[in-house]
Amino acid sequence: MKNISNSPEETLQLGKSLGGSLEAGDIILLFGDLGAGKTCFTQGVCHGLELDKNFYIRSPTFTLINEYPGRLPIYHIDLYRLDTLEEIYSLGLEEVLYSQGITIIEWAEKLRSSQKPEQLLLNIQDRIEINIKIISDSQREFTLNTFLPAPRSSPDFTLL
């Protein structure tokens, strides 16, 4: 499913729509270049998960993993600075990935193994993938792909 966002506000709305439809244990993988809008989208997802609007969400580039109290616990991870498998494995992500919270990962490109690009590290199977493409200064193309077990209804992904 594709959507065009024309502003950071629309990106927040798209994220909010997705956040409202997430279920315990969901994993969101965000792909896209520097400044694509991964953190902006994450803020919207957090609002959709009923995190207080005043909660400040910043890219956890230095802290690596942030936790926020939404209607479900939210774990926000940024893999930008991690390069080796050892570094990624040392985060202990299994604990959050297989928890009843929501895990949101920026720079999910780093989870693709170079030998087998169709496979993701840490044995991630069920997930929602969001690809963000920069079209212009203010436009972004969002593509959503879901890899979820059959009984699960599709997550929302619309401009409200």
Ligand SMILES: Nc1ncnc2c1ncn2[C@@H]1O[C@H](COP(=O)(O)OP(=O)(O)OP(=O)(O)O)[C@@H](O)[C@H]1O
């Ligand atoms: N349609 C849009 N959606 C989201 N952000 C936009 C849009 N148009 C312009 N922007 C700008 O793009 C930037 C997106 O920043 P953001 O921190 O969300 O990107 P990021 O993908 O998380 O980058 P990084 O890889 O550094 O973590 C902001 O400065 C924002 O104002």
Ligand SMILES: [Mg+2]
């Ligand atoms: Mg970011």
